[in-house]
Amino acid sequence: xxxxxxxxxxxxxxxxxRDFKGLEIAKNCINAVPGEGDPDAKIMFIGEAPxxxxxxxxxxxxGRSGQLLRQTISESNIKIxxxxxxxxxxxxxxxxxxxEPLEIEICRDxxxxxxxxxxxxxxxxxxxxxxxKFLPDVKISQVHGHGQExxxxxxxxxxVTMYHPAFAIRGTxxxxxxxxxxxxxxxxxxxxxxxxRC
Ligand code: URA
Numbered sequence: 210x211x212x213x214x215x216x217x218x219x220x221x222x223x224x225x226x227r228d229f230k231g232l233e234i235a236k237n238c239i240n241a242v243p244g245e246g247d248p249d250a251k252i253m254f255i256g257e258a259p260x261x262x263x264x265x266x267x268x269x270x271x272g273r274s275g276q277l278l279r280q281t282i283s284e285s286n287i288k289i290x291x292x293x294x295x296x297x298x299x300x301x302x303x304x305x306x307x308x309e310p311l312e313i314e315i316c317r318d319x320x321x322x323x324x325x326x327x328x329x330x331x332x333x334x335x336x337x338x339x340x341x342k343f344l345p346d347v348k349i350s351q352v353h354g355h356g357q358e359x360x361x362x363x364x365x366x367x368x369v370t371m372y373h374p375a376f377a378i379r380g381t382x383x384x385x386x387x388x389x390x391x392x393x394x395x396x397x398x399x400x401x402x403x404x405x406r407c
Contacts, residue, residue, distance in 0.1 A: 215249060258343065259299070
């Protein structure tokens with residue numbers, strides 16, 4: 210797929226997400242948050258669900274956690290305009306509660322299609338909910354910062370499981386761990402690209 214074709218397909222998905230009214234959170238949100246970034250990104254970040262700031266702007270990771278995420282990506286020498294950032298759930302759950310299984314299930318096909326179109330060499334999960342999409346039976350405290358090859362939708366990806374930036378905000382030692390994990394990301398992503406090309 211060319212970049213222009215990818216862009217068109219991603220816009221089609223974003224329109225479907227914005228038009229959908231089959232969930233209470235979709236009916237009640239200010240803005241749906243489909244995700245944004247380079248249609249040809251080599252790295253894709255997947256968070257949990259939009260918060261109040263994301264709901265207000267219709268963009269992922271623009272609040273306090275988002276600022277930390279974007280700053281940490283840049284500090285890792287990864288260009289923020291060369292990545293794609295999205296979420297497991299595309300609408301804000303009220304009071305920032307955890308996403309419910311039905312909400313994750315309804316939003317699953319959109320995320321699967323985003324992955325299929327962009328085909329990033331590296332997928333970075335942020336927190337438990339996005340990690341559980343690929344690795345349902347592991348604890349984030351045991352695998353944070355780790356990378357591994359996975360097969361998803363019959364294609365190979367390099368999966369990196371990171372803590373959610375909201376976890377990092379909760380304390381100095383959390384922040385240190387979060388930043389330390391990210392310091393390895395650029396090299397892992399370069400290796401993943403080389404593997405993809407073999
Ligand atoms: N937290 C998330 O998981 N996603 C966002 O877009 C914002 C905060």
